[in-house]
Amino acid sequence: xxxxxxxxxxxxxxxxxxxxxxxxxxxxxxxxxxxxxxxxxxxxxxxxxxxxxxxxxxxxxxxxxxxxxxxxxxxxxxxxxxxxxxxxxxxxxxxxxxxxxxxxxxxxxxxxxxxxxxxxxxxxxxxxxxxxxxxxxxxxxxxxxxxxxxxxxxxxxxxxxxxxxxxxxxxxxxxxxxxxxxxxxxxxxxxxxxxxxxxxxxxxxxxxxxxxxxxxxxxxxxxxxxxxxxxxxxxxxxxxxxxxxxxxxxxxxxxxxxxxxxxxxxxxxxxxxxxxxxxxxxxx
Numbered sequence: 249x250x251x252x253x254x255x256x257x258x259x260x261x262x263x264x265x266x267x268x269x270x271x272x273x274x275x276x277x278x279x280x281x282x283x284x285x286x287x288x289x290x291x292x293x294x295x296x297x298x299x300x301x302x303x304x305x306x307x308x309x310x311x312x313x314x315x316x317x318x319x320x321x322x323x324x325x326x327x328x329x330x331x332x333x334x335x336x337x338x339x340x341x342x343x344x345x346x347x348x349x350x351x352x353x354x355x356x357x358x359x360x361x362x363x364x365x366x367x368x369x370x371x372x373x374x375x376x377x378x379x380x381x382x383x384x385x386x387x388x389x390x391x392x393x394x395x396x397x398x399x400x401x402x403x404x405x406x407x408x409x410x411x412x413x414x415x416x417x418x419x420x421x422x423x424x425x426x427x428x429x430x431x432x433x434x435x436x437x438x439x440x441x442x443x444x445x446x447x448x449x450x451x452x453x454x455x456x457x458x459x460x461x462x463x464x465x466x467x468x469x470x471x472x473x474x475x476x477x478x479x480x481x482x483x484x485x486x487x488x489x490x491x492x493x494x495x496x497x498x499x500x501x502x503x504x505x506x507x508x509x510x511x512x513x514x515x516x517x518x519x520x521x522x523x524x525x526x527x528x529x530x531x532x
Contacts, residue, residue, distance in 0.1 A: 315492035323370040330373035339384035378527040387421035399429030430484035462506040483517035
């Protein structure tokens with residue numbers, strides 16, 4: 249298995265340890281992993297693959313689960329490690345309880361609440377790893393920096409048709425919170441609604457593909473997005489994209505972010521966005 253995180257080559261054993269860490273940490277914090285939940289099924293899959301006992305794989309297992317587990321573990325382990333150590337964990341704990349639900353593959357989800365919360369917790373974990381201490385407050389996340397505050401509205405549209413609606417909802421969340429903020433938008437389902445696996449020779453090819461998509465999408469859509477948002481309270485937008493990939497039969501995932509400014513360079517929020525971009529750049 250291969251994951252683009254500091255060019256580190258991962259094994260099923262390391263993934264198994266991460267998944268056990270996720271489940272045991274959630275349990276220690278009062279969140280039980282019920283049999284039949286997707287985390288429980290992920291554990292069964294990893295155990296069966298790690299021990300080479302395919303007869304113990306869950307019913308309905310698909311090869312794509314190999315790849316999907318990489319993304320889930322990446323997002324879940326970061327969220328759990330960062331937020332379970334946060335002084336504000338109690339505020340986040342209710343959202344953690346949603347992580348045990350949902351289907352193993354996102355394209356099979358009819359209810360997107362589980363992965364929507366997972367992505368929100370992942371984003372909060374990213375900000376904490378970048379040196380902030382995120383609060384679980386409207387719009388979705390609030391960050392205190394140098395006696396100032398900014399918000400983050402996290403959106404995960406499940407189709408291109410839902411994009412405008414999600415942008416407006418995120419804008420309204422920021423305005424109603426009365427905290428200036430940025431939108432953090434997961435583009436993964438928009439770009440690849442069927443969750444296809446990207447086949448490539450190396451991780452750099454996948455990285456280039458994701459960045460080309462993010463760049464072309466933002467270049468083509470940034471003006472319409474500005475027109476939809478059209479409010480000085482929303483001063484930036486972060487696009488996120490991940491993809492399953494097969495790298496010469498090495499299984500894993502790749503993810504990238506792109507940050508766009510929505511305010512003038514004379515705005516005090518411009519420097520906040522610069523600070524955020526530099527902080528996230530250190531870990532992404």
